[in-house]
Amino acid sequence: MNHKNYKNVMLFLMVLSSIIVIGQTTAIRAGKLIHPETSKIENNQIIIIEAGKITYVGKDMPSITIDTIYDLSSSYVLPGLMDAHTHLTAELPNHPGIDESKSTFGVPYYxxxxxxxxxxGLQNSKLLLESGFTTIRDVGNEADYAMTDVEKAIKLGWFDGPTLFHAGKIIAPFGGQSSFEPPERGDSWKLEYLDADTHDEIRKAIRKNIYYGANIIKLVTGDQSYFFTEEDIRVAVEEAHRAGLTIAVHAMDGEPAKNAILAGVNSIEHGLTMSDELLQLMKDKKVILVATEFPEEHNVLYYGGKRDLAKQDALLFIDRLKRAYKIGVKLAFGTDVYYKVPNKNRIEANYDFLEMWTMAKIPDNEILKAMTTHIAQLLEIENERGKIKINQFADIIALKENPLEDINAIKSVHFVMKEGKVIRNKK
Structure with a gap:
C-alpha cells in the first residue's frame, strides 16, 4: 500500500468513527477571521462546517438548516496551529548532557x-490538541513505532488527537546518534534508529519504516565524524518521494548539511550553527528550515546548570534565526523537547521555544505563518489544512487577542475544533 492509499484508508477510518457528526451542520460566527498566509483579517464572517470540512465562508448566513452555532464574534478565529518537530513519546528524566558518563540516548531503553x-505520546498529543495544535510532525525517538499506534487510536476515534505525521525509526550511519557505547551492551540504539551505511541499506530502512506505519522519513547526518554523502541522501530522497513521503534531515552545518540541501530534501532540522552561505543555498533550493532554537533555560539543563554556556548557545541560536529570516529562508516552527523540563508539562515546555523567535525579532505575523502555512506546505497538505477556506478540513481555533500583533496570544486558546468536532470551548 503506498502512502496515498494509506492516507485514504486512515481517512475512511476517521470518517467511520465520526459518523455521529457526519449529518450535522455547524456554523461559527467569527468576529475577526485571520488568514495567516496573507496576514489579513476579515470582520464578522460566517463559517459553515459539514462532514468535518468547511463548506462556506462569507458575510451572510446561508439559507440552510444549522444544527449548532458557535458564537466567536468577540474572538480572533484562525486555522489550527502546527508544530513541525516534536518527540511526543520521549521524556528523558534529565537532559543527557547532565551526566556524560551515560550514553547519549541509552537510559530510556532500559x-x-x-x-x-x-x-x-497519546497524552502529549491530546495536550497539544487541546492547546490549539491540530497538526503535529513527530520526527522519531518513538521506540518500536509507538506513534503508529497513537495515530491508529486517534483515527479510530478512541481518543481525540491532532493529525499526526511520524517518522518511525530515525535512519542514520552506524550508531544512530550515540557514541562510544561499550560493545558488551550491544546495539542498544537500534530500538530507535536504523543503521544504514550503503544505498541498499538506506532503501531498506525507508521501506521498513513505511511498512510499520511511518508517513514521513527522517535521516540524521553529521553527528559522527562519518556522515551521509550527497549521493546517499539523494537515494533516500528518491525512495521517500517515490512512496509519496516527505523527507527531513537532522543536520547542523558544514558538509553534512550541504549534502542534504543539494540532494533535494524537504527540510533541514535544526541547522543551529548554519553559515550564511548554506542558508542562501537553502533559499535557492527551496529547502525549508525547521527552526528549533533551544531557549536558555533548556540549555541550562543540557549543561548541568552552567548558565554561562547556556546563555552563549542561546545567543548563537538567536543569531542564526535572525540570519535565516533576513536571507529569506522559508521557516517552519518546531520544538525539540524530548526531556523533562522541571515543573512544566509538554505544551508549557514547547512554548519556551516561542520566546526565541520573539527575541530574534521575527515579526509576529511571520511567526504565525511559520506555525501554519509553511508547515502545511512542508507536509504537502496545503490543499487540505492550514487555511480557513472551502474544502479545507475544519481545524479551527479562537483567541481573545490578536496573534498578528503578539504571537504570545496563542497561549490562551479558548476554542478548538478538529475536523468539525469541538475539542475545547472555554467561555
Missing amino acids: FESTSLRAIR
Whole structure:
C-alpha cells in the first residue's frame, strides 16, 4: 500500500468513527477571521462546517438548516496551529548532557517499554490538541513505532488527537546518534534508529519504516565524524518521494548539511550553527528550515546548570534565526523537547521555544505563518489544512487577542475544533 492509499484508508477510518457528526451542520460566527498566509483579517464572517470540512465562508448566513452555532464574534478565529518537530513519546528524566558518563540516548531503553512510550505520546498529543495544535510532525525517538499506534487510536476515534505525521525509526550511519557505547551492551540504539551505511541499506530502512506505519522519513547526518554523502541522501530522497513521503534531515552545518540541501530534501532540522552561505543555498533550493532554537533555560539543563554556556548557545541560536529570516529562508516552527523540563508539562515546555523567535525579532505575523502555512506546505497538505477556506478540513481555533500583533496570544486558546468536532470551548 503506498502512502496515498494509506492516507485514504486512515481517512475512511476517521470518517467511520465520526459518523455521529457526519449529518450535522455547524456554523461559527467569527468576529475577526485571520488568514495567516496573507496576514489579513476579515470582520464578522460566517463559517459553515459539514462532514468535518468547511463548506462556506462569507458575510451572510446561508439559507440552510444549522444544527449548532458557535458564537466567536468577540474572538480572533484562525486555522489550527502546527508544530513541525516534536518527540511526543520521549521524556528523558534529565537532559543527557547532565551526566556524560551515560550514553547519549541509552537510559530510556532500559526502563520504558514501547507501550508506555505510546501512552505518553497519546497524552502529549491530546495536550497539544487541546492547546490549539491540530497538526503535529513527530520526527522519531518513538521506540518500536509507538506513534503508529497513537495515530491508529486517534483515527479510530478512541481518543481525540491532532493529525499526526511520524517518522518511525530515525535512519542514520552506524550508531544512530550515540557514541562510544561499550560493545558488551550491544546495539542498544537500534530500538530507535536504523543503521544504514550503503544505498541498499538506506532503501531498506525507508521501506521498513513505511511498512510499520511511518508517513514521513527522517535521516540524521553529521553527528559522527562519518556522515551521509550527497549521493546517499539523494537515494533516500528518491525512495521517500517515490512512496509519496516527505523527507527531513537532522543536520547542523558544514558538509553534512550541504549534502542534504543539494540532494533535494524537504527540510533541514535544526541547522543551529548554519553559515550564511548554506542558508542562501537553502533559499535557492527551496529547502525549508525547521527552526528549533533551544531557549536558555533548556540549555541550562543540557549543561548541568552552567548558565554561562547556556546563555552563549542561546545567543548563537538567536543569531542564526535572525540570519535565516533576513536571507529569506522559508521557516517552519518546531520544538525539540524530548526531556523533562522541571515543573512544566509538554505544551508549557514547547512554548519556551516561542520566546526565541520573539527575541530574534521575527515579526509576529511571520511567526504565525511559520506555525501554519509553511508547515502545511512542508507536509504537502496545503490543499487540505492550514487555511480557513472551502474544502479545507475544519481545524479551527479562537483567541481573545490578536496573534498578528503578539504571537504570545496563542497561549490562551479558548476554542478548538478538529475536523468539525469541538475539542475545547472555554467561555
